[in-house]
Amino acid sequence: MALVLGCIADDFTGATDLAALLSRSGLPVSLRIGVPKSKRDESDPAVIEVIALKCRTAPVQAAIEQAREALTWLKEAGATRFFWKYCSTFDSTSEGNIGPIAEMLMAQTNARQTIYCPAFPENGRSVFMGHLFVGEQLLSDSPMKDHPLTPMRDSNLVRLLSPQVRGTVGLANRNVISKGSAALQARLQQLQETGVSHVIVDAISDDDLRTIAAAAVDMPLLTGGSAIAGQLPHLYIEHGLAAPPNARAHLPNVEGGQIVLSGSCSAMTRRQVASYAARSSSLKLDPINLSKQGAAAACLWLRQQPADAAKIVYATAEPGDVRHAQEQLGRDEAGHVVEQALSDVAREAFMHGTRRFVVAGGETSGAITQALGVTHLTIGPEIAPGVPWTFAEVEGETIALALKSGNFGGEDFFTDAFSRLGAA
C-alpha cells in the first residue's frame, strides 16, 4: 500500500501517542524508533509512518539535522504529506526547536504556509486567541511553568513562535474556526497574501479540530499535537487516498509469558503498580542495592516464576524514596541503574519465553526497547487514550509491547492491557 502520511515526532512517547491516535481510524500505522538505517520494505502494509526522534531539547542544529534525515527517509518511502508532531503543551526551550524544524520541513516540502495546532481538547489542552490553556489555566500558570527541561513561561503562541522562525507568524482565531473550514481556508489564503507563512490556529473542541483538518488536509506539511493528526485518516479515506481498513487483519496474535516492568514514579503509575502488585507476583527494585549488586537477583527471581503467571518488576517509588536514592547515587546514576536493571530483566524474560510486555515510563520504555533491539513497531489496539499495544519482531519472534509514559492510563491499566490484548 502506498504511504500517505509521514510523521516526525520530537520524542518517543509523543510518537506513541501520535501513532495511537492515527491508528484509531483502523488504518495500519508503523512506528520507527529513530531514522531506520535501511529503506522501507515495499511490502509493508502501513499507510502512515511515524518516526520517533529524541530532539525536543537537543541543540537546534542537531535537531534540524535529525528531522531532515527523517524527512529524507519518509520521502524515499513514498510519503507526499508530512506531519511534524510536538507536545500539546508546545514544549520547547528558549532557543526552541519547534519553529526551526517546521521551517526546514516547509522548505524541503515546498510548503508556502503551515499551521500550528497543539490543541488536544480531550486532554484539556486548548488554544484560544492564540493562548494555550491546560485545563482552565494558562500554560504559563500551569505546572508546565516549572518543567525541568522546557519551562513554559509564556502562553501566547504567536509570541513564543515568532523568535523561533524567520517567516511571519499569524493567527486564525476561534471566530474564524467557528465559521467552518471554508472560512478558515479563506483566512489562511488572506494571511498568505500578507506574507504570513506560520499560522497558529485556535481550537477548543474536537469540532474545531475537524474544521481545521478539513481546511488544511492538502497542505504538504502540518504541525501540531496528536489530536489534530487523529482527524486526518478518515479524510484520507474519504478522499480516496487510503483504502478503508479491514478489521485489523494485519495484527498478529501474540501468546507467551507476560510481564509488567515499571520505572515510572509518576503519581498515576504509583497507583497502577500498587493495584497490580496486590494481585500478582511482584518484585520491587531498590536503586541503591542495584548499584552494588546489579540485576542478577532480579533475574534469578524471574526464572523462578512461571512464564504465564501475572508478574511485575518495578522500581516505582514514592518521591521521598526517589530523593533518597538520588542523594546517594546522583540523579542520573539512580535513573541509569534502574533502567539498566529493568532492561536486563526484560532480556531475561524474553529469553525465557515472555512475549507480552507492559512497560511504564517514557525513559524506561526507551531503555527497554533498545535492550530488546526493537526499532520498528506496528501499532495495535488502544488500551487507554494515547497508549496502544504495539507489535515488534525480536530475533525472529513477534512480541507485544505496551509502552506507557508517566500519568497515562487509569488505575487498572496493567490488567486492562492484558485483557485488551486477549480481546484484540
Ligand code: ADP
Ligand atoms: P515517566 O514517564 O513517569 O517520566 P520515566 O521512565 O521517563 O517515567 O522516568 C523515570 C526515571 O526515574 C527513570 O530514569 C527511572 O530509571 C528513574 N527511577 C525509577 N525508579 C527510581 C527510584 N526508585 N529512584 C530513583 N530513580 C528512579
